[in-house]
Amino acid sequence: MNNRNRKNAENAPSEKRKTSAATKISFVLPGAGQMMRGQIVKGALYLLTTAAFVLYLSAFGGRYLMHLFSGHLGTKTAGEVWNDKLGIYEKVAGDNSFLILLYSVATVVVVAAFVVLWAMNVKGNFALDKLIAAGGKPPSFSEDVKTLFDEKLYVPLLLPPFIGLLVFTVMPLVFMTLIAFTDYDANHMPPGKLFGWVGLDNFRAMFSFSGGNGGFAAVFLRVLAWTFVWAFFATFTNYFFGLLLAMAINKKGIKGKKFWRTLFVVVIAVPQFVTLLLMQKILDNNGILNVLLGKEIHWLTDKSRFALLPRLSIILVNVWIGVPYTLLMCSGILMNIPEESYEAARIDGASPAQIFFKVTMPYMLHVTAPYLITQFVGNINNFNVIWLLTGGGPADNVYYGSASAQSTDLLVTWLYRLTTDQNPRYNIASVIGVVIFVVCAVLSLIAYNRSGAVKNEEEYQ
Amino acid sequence: MSGKKGRTARAFLLVAAFVAAAGCWGKGGGDAVTLTVWRAEADKAFADEVARAYKEANPDKTYKFIFADQGEGEVATKVLNDVEKAADVFSFSSDQLGKLVNGDALSRIGGETLEKMKRENSAESVDSASVTIGGEERTYAFPYTDNTFFLYYDKSAFSEEDVRSLDGILAKCSASKRFAMPLNDGWYNTAFYFGKNLGYEVTYDDSLTETKITCDFGNDEGKAVTKALFETVSDPRVRADADDSKIVAGFSDGSVIAAASGIWNKNSLQGYLGENFGVAKLPTYTLSRGTAEEEQVQLVSFAGYKLMGASKHSAHPAEAIRFAEFYTNEENQLRHFEMRGLVPTNARAKADERVQADECAQAITEQLRFTKTQKNVPTTLWLPMQALGNAMITGKNGFDLETELAACVRAIEK
Numbered sequence: 001m002n003n004r005n006r007k008n009a010e011n012a013p014s015e016k017r018k019t020s021a022a023t024k025i026s027f028v029l030p031g032a033g034q035m036m037r038g039q040i041v042k043g044a045l046y047l048l049t050t051a052a053f054v055l056y057l058s059a060f061g062g063r064y065l066m067h068l069f070s071g072h073l074g075t076k077t078a079g080e081v082w083n084d085k086l087g088i089y090e091k092v093a094g095d096n097s098f099l100i101l102l103y104s105v106a107t108v109v110v111v112a113a114f115v116v117l118w119a120m121n122v123k124g125n126f127a128l129d130k131l132i133a134a135g136g137k138p139p140s141f142s143e144d145v146k147t148l149f150d151e152k153l154y155v156p157l158l159l160p161p162f163i164g165l166l167v168f169t170v171m172p173l174v175f176m177t178l179i180a181f182t183d184y185d186a187n188h189m190p191p192g193k194l195f196g197w198v199g200l201d202n203f204r205a206m207f208s209f210s211g212g213n214g215g216f217a218a219v220f221l222r223v224l225a226w227t228f229v230w231a232f233f234a235t236f237t238n239y240f241f242g243l244l245l246a247m248a249i250n251k252k253g254i255k256g257k258k259f260w261r262t263l264f265v266v267v268i269a270v271p272q273f274v275t276l277l278l279m280q281k282i283l284d285n286n287g288i289l290n291v292l293l294g295k296e297i298h299w300l301t302d303k304s305r306f307a308l309l310p311r312l313s314i315i316l317v318n319v320w321i322g323v324p325y326t327l328l329m330c331s332g333i334l335m336n337i338p339e340e341s342y343e344a345a346r347i348d349g350a351s352p353a354q355i356f357f358k359v360t361m362p363y364m365l366h367v368t369a370p371y372l373i374t375q376f377v378g379n380i381n382n383f384n385v386i387w388l389l390t391g392g393g394p395a396d397n398v399y400y401g402s403a404s405a406q407s408t409d410l411l412v413t414w415l416y417r418l419t420t421d422q423n424p425r426y427n428i429a430s431v432i433g434v435v436i437f438v439v440c441a442v443l444s445l446i447a448y449n450r451s452g453a454v455k456n457e458e459e460y461q
Numbered sequence: 462m463s464g465k466k467g468r469t470a471r472a473f474l475l476v477a478a479f480v481a482a483a484g485c486w487g488k489g490g491g492d493a494v495t496l497t498v499w500r501a502e503a504d505k506a507f508a509d510e511v512a513r514a515y516k517e518a519n520p521d522k523t524y525k526f527i528f529a530d531q532g533e534g535e536v537a538t539k540v541l542n543d544v545e546k547a548a549d550v551f552s553f554s555s556d557q558l559g560k561l562v563n564g565d566a567l568s569r570i571g572g573e574t575l576e577k578m579k580r581e582n583s584a585e586s587v588d589s590a591s592v593t594i595g596g597e598e599r600t601y602a603f604p605y606t607d608n609t610f611f612l613y614y615d616k617s618a619f620s621e622e623d624v625r626s627l628d629g630i631l632a633k634c635s636a637s638k639r640f641a642m643p644l645n646d647g648w649y650n651t652a653f654y655f656g657k658n659l660g661y662e663v664t665y666d667d668s669l670t671e672t673k674i675t676c677d678f679g680n681d682e683g684k685a686v687t688k689a690l691f692e693t694v695s696d697p698r699v700r701a702d703a704d705d706s707k708i709v710a711g712f713s714d715g716s717v718i719a720a721a722s723g724i725w726n727k728n729s730l731q732g733y734l735g736e737n738f739g740v741a742k743l744p745t746y747t748l749s750r751g752t753a754e755e756e757q758v759q760l761v762s763f764a765g766y767k768l769m770g771a772s773k774h775s776a777h778p779a780e781a782i783r784f785a786e787f788y789t790n791e792e793n794q795l796r797h798f799e800m801r802g803l804v805p806t807n808a809r810a811k812a813d814e815r816v817q818a819d820e821c822a823q824a825i826t827e828q829l830r831f832t833k834t835q836k837n838v839p840t841t842l843w844l845p846m847q848a849l850g851n852a853m854i855t856g857k858n859g860f861d862l863e864t865e866l867a868a869c870v871r872a873i874e875k
Contacts, residue, residue, distance in 0.1 A: 078565050080568075080569050080627050080773070081570070082571055084572075086778075086779045087571075087572045087573060087779070088568065088570075088571070088572075088778055088779050088782050089569040089570070089571055090576075090778060091773045091774065091778070183463040185561075186541075186560070187563065187668070187670040189541055189544075189563070189564045189565070191544065191545065191565060191774075192544065192563065192565020193563070193564075193565065193668065194562050218663075222753060258463075271479060272785060285702060286707075298854075298855040299852075301851060303851070303852060303856075304855065304856060304859045386501070393851075394848070394851055394852075394855065395844060395845075395847060395848035395849060395850070395851060396852070397845050397848045397849060397868035397869045397871070397872045398864055398867060398868040401868060401871060401872045402841060402845070402871075402872040402873075402875075404668060404844075420538070421538075422537075422538060422539075422560075422840055422843065422844070423840050423841070
């Protein structure tokens with residue numbers, strides 16, 4: 001520690017004293033500094049990358065970068081022109097707003113990557129200055145490569161996933177978010193039509209109460225409310241019934257524990273969507289259930305009383321699908337609860353209910369709080385169950401009007417319908433996407449930070 | 462999303478095409494034209510026949526056809542997902558024309574090809590394949606058949622007199638032998654409203670965007686019609702949630718003995734009914750306005766056309782148009798009639814004695830007197846009308862007519 005401090009103190013004046021010419025050149029010509037000091041290959045790589053970047057900008061990226069400042073996403077609409085020789089109308093390509101936006105975003109990412117590279121180059125040169133001032137010799141290329149597999153092993157290991165994340169997650173995310181600020185909908189579909197920036201109009205539309213059926217905001221609040229109701233019940237019914245079942249099976253004196261556990265877990269062996277489609281057929285207006293009952297009950301399509309029946313049906317089917325997972329997890333945790341706690345409770349004369357609420361539940365909640373949070377957030381975006389059972393339906397003109405939402409839609413199925421509808425509204429769908437992100441992020445952060453698992457990390461260790 | 466995938470795919474295709482071209486060059490020949498064609502599943506056999514005939518008629522070139530099933534009602538949605546990736550030639554129902562043109566998906570047709578189409582096909586059918594942009598009429602597809610619906614019935618259960626009115630039909634029906642009509646589908650349940658000449662008005666701008674939509678289903682007359690529709694839906698002798706598969710299944714097990722449906726079900730229904738197979742125009746329904754005054758109103762069906770369009774973004778636009786034209790010419794319209802009973806739009810094909818003698822063709826011709834042309838229909842019509850129908854079916858006693866109808870009209874209008 002002491003030693004290092006002294007060394008830094010010695011270096012400081014020389015660092016301040018002078019920046020070498022090579023470093024200064026490398027500010028404008030990345031790689032030159034390295035080459036001037038004998039790191040030919042490394043310098044050449046920097047130079048080549050710079051050349052490639054300049055070429056990319058001048059030949060392709062520059063124009064898309066400029067587009068970001070032009071305030072529009074293309075001006076030339078596609079058309080057609082008569083070709084007398086062939087006897088057909090031929091297409092005249094116009095600007096493609098979609099591609100312009102996509103390439104603009106990609107170019108920004110490329111520019112950002114280049115800036116990082118440039119900074120690395122400058123930083124490297126300063127380090128070289130320091131090294132030479134201290135009397136060291138710049139490492140050769142092969143030495144550099146060697147360090148990549150030794151003390152800098154994390155670089156080759158983490159670079160591919162980082163690039164993957166950037167290209168396949170961050171870039172599309174930025175792109176999709178930007179759509180929320182455009183008028184990209186059925187009437188502005190590239191390549192035939194252009195779309196452009198509209199600022200916050202879509203957000204204003206989404207949160208305004210004016211217009212038919214109380215505007216988008218009323219529909220949005222209805223969908224949001226049901227999303228939360230659904231997420232709450234889907235999460236806690238599964239949790240509660242799973243726990244009960246696990247406790248029943250775990251109870252002393254129950255015979256064939258393994259058999260019971262296997263029996264319930266077999267449900268998992270059937271793929272979820274198969275079970276869901278099967279349930280949908282069973283609950284259909286002419287399904288087996290109605291045939292057995294000899295009645296025509298619209299389990300999944302009755303919209304009366306705020307679509308109570310379909311909503312209940314969905315939650316019940318979800319219990320059937322979800323309980324085995326909670327059962328599995330809870331059995332494991334229940335077996336881990338120290339027997340001493342129970343013994344102590346029994347000696348103190350606690351009733352079974354008291355033992356459940358004072359010993360079992362606190363332990364379970366403590367261990368499973370992060371699981372519950374992920375489940376809750378997962379259920380907010382639980383597309384499969386809703387889409388395969390009701391498709392978001394039944395449709396309801398009275399409550400949802402022309403907003404394309406339906407009675408059992410979650411935000412995420414609403415988003416999906418908006419993009420696959422007869423009249424797609426990608427911009428509004430994107431706004432919903434942003435809202436879902438905000439809701440999930442905020443909920444996760446709050447719930448996670450307040451959960452016992454984080455606050456009293458040491459409690460049960 | 463799909464756009465990005467499309468581009469990657471195109472990049473691959475480009476490379477593949479390049480390699481293929483280089484390969485051909487090496488072999489010194491071959492100008493194979495590959496055309497992707499989307500057509501209805503039921504047209505599989507027909508389309509294969511047409512492809513065979515087309516290859517025969519054009520021996521100087523090598524053609525390769527890739528067919529895919531695509532329901533004609535969904536084509537616009539699929540095509541507009543990524544117009545540059547859509548099929549070269551595709552069949553669709555005429556109500557989607559505006560959307561497809563708006564989305565820049567269709568090759569415009571002109572010159573001698575257009576003149577020939579206009580000479581040979583009925584004016585209404587050509588009109589259904591055209592849009593007006595800035596006062597100019599532009600044609601974008603080839604028509605080949607009418608698309609409407611009419612009445613199928615079991616001759617052993619009904620007389621020709623019975624099938625003239627809904628009351629007459631229902632009098633012979635029971636809860637186990639029902640009349641079926643997809644009344645939770647806007648294409649069918651609007652027939653009640655059109656019967657009283659209720660309709661909608663759409664204003665378009667020059668890029669075919671709907672700027673204003675009005676609909677008069679909600680006025681007093683509309684309320685009376687809605688009441689009649691609701692009474693029909695809640696009648697236990699009526700099967701109101703009858704989609705195509707339920708109609709066909711109903712005739713097969715005898716639980717349905719009369720139904721409103723289109724020509725596409727002809728072959729299967731004829732198979733089940735045998736010599737009792739009967740067809741007629743749609744019946745009339747009883748409209749009452751609260752007082753004793755009652756009126757018989759003819760159901761007026763939507764009449765659209767089936768069209769064949771060529772993709773504007775095809776790699777072989779001229780070939781695509783030529784094949785679309787061939788697919789819908791006189792010979793193939795007759796072939797289509799013989800294989801599936803589709804009534805031709807081509808005047809000479811329609812005048813053919815086989816078509817003239819056909820009872821379905823007669824029923825359709827009769828029904829065409831009572832139709833509303835399916836053109837300039839609000840794109841917002843379908844979902845609210847479907848929701849209204851479903852509300853009637855599931856509501857039964859709890860159906861609040863005034864509120865539901867007002868909400869439906871509000872959802873249609875813009």
